Amino acid sequence: MSKLFCFGLGFSAEALSARLKRAGWEIAGTVRSEEKADRLRALGYNVVQFDGPADKAAVLEPLQGATHLLLSIPPRDGDPALELFRSELAGLQSLEWIGYLSTVGVYGDHEGASVDESTPPKPEKERSIARVEAEAAWLALGEEIDVPTQVFRLAGIYGPGRSAVEKIKDGTAKRIVKPGQVFSRIHVEDIATVVEASIARPRQGAIYNVADDEPAPPQDVIAYAAELLDVTPPPEVPFEEADMSPMARSFYSERRRIMNDLIKSELKVALAYPNYRAGLRSLVPPKG
Structure with missing residues (x-):
């Protein structure tokens, strides 16, 4: 075994x-x-x-x-x-x-x-x-x-119990905007x-x-989670004015777009959630 x-x-x-x-x-x-x-x-x-x-x-x-x-x-x-x-x-x-x-x-x-x-x-x-x-x-x-x-x-x-959806629900979500910033x-x-x-x-x-196929600005992910939950997203806050922990702030000091071609070509992987929208939709029960 x-x-x-x-x-x-x-x-x-x-x-x-x-x-x-x-x-x-x-x-x-x-x-x-x-x-x-x-x-x-x-x-x-x-x-x-x-x-x-x-x-x-x-x-x-x-x-x-x-x-x-x-x-x-x-x-x-x-x-x-x-x-x-x-x-x-x-x-x-x-x-x-x-x-x-x-x-x-x-x-x-x-x-x-x-x-x-x-x-x-x-x-x-x-x-x-x-x-x-x-x-x-x-x-x-x-x-x-x-x-x-x-x-x-x-x-x-991210995934069940650990995503922008939970942050919207518990009131901890922030739409922090730093021009040009993307995360994978x-x-x-x-x-x-x-x-x-x-x-x-x-x-x-x-x-x-x-990584998935679509590096994206973090504020867009929060906004989409709010849309799925049919609530008003938190206001945008400029990065310079944001109240953040030193650890959270450190993530914004780096920008890169992660390419994932090798897992597809060598491991023959087909992602179930190729972008954050597909992933977040899977975490929110359909309406009705």
């Missing part, structure tokens, strides 16, 4: 796991909270809490027999899974495939120009620099142990589709941009 082990059973890893579980796979992995562990155990997953070296022993049992390994824990002074489990993973004879969920943030700022997988990373933020280092470390491990290892550079992730996005179910396709067509060292 195929077995997926996820270091970090987060939003994207859960979407993939649900599909594979329905196909008869065994699912195991780590989470940080006991509440989430209990919820996933109720689904039949073999889940343990992991938040650092003190939890290493608890991870070893569910890791055994894993045929596929998915990494989605952000780097924290290095990649925590690789730092703590490198020797165990190198000796895991059952392992057939490794996938690392990264971010398009590794490309840095391109002033709105298009980037694809041939574009060299030029990370400018500390968190993006750490991602590039983690990508390289996992690809090197894959080469060393002769297990196909793929990197997935994800655009802004990807629906969580399309992430699962891409990773599934990679499992079926593994290629050592592959790097894939995972």
Whole structure:
């Protein structure tokens, strides 16, 4: 039986796991909270809490027999899974495939120009620099142990319970306008589709941009969510005047258009949600 082990059973890893579980796979992995562990155990997953070296022993049992390994824990002074489990993973004879969920943030700022997988990373933020280092470390491990290892550079992730629709409903949506600003996005179910396709067509060292077909200004996404909910959108606010956290503001310091041709040509992926309008429509029940 195929077995997926996820270091970090987060939003994207859960979407993939649900599909594979329905196909008869065994699912195991780590989470940080006991509440989430209990919820996933109720689904039949073999889940343990992991938040650092003190939890290493608890991870070893569910890791055994894993045929596929998915990494989605952000780097924290290095990649925590690789730092703590490198020797165990190198000796895991059952392992057939490794996938690392990264971010398009590794490309840095391109002033709105298009980037694809041939574009060299030029990370400018500390968190993006750490991602590039983690990508390289996992690809090197894959080469060393002769297990196909793929990197997935994800655009802004949205989906059920995590989208502009929820922001409109709970009153936190802001239409912040910075001329020329666009972001690329990807629906969580399309992430699962891409990773599934990679499992079926593994290629050592592959790097894939995972984004939809239409980079778009963030204020347009908020306005469309409001339209779907038949409510008045929040007023436009110039970027310079917006009340934002330092983290949120940092995202606006980079502009790029993520090209996704490779997932289509090599992995034969057809996106279910090729733009934010299709994705948001799927999250709002039809009227009447």
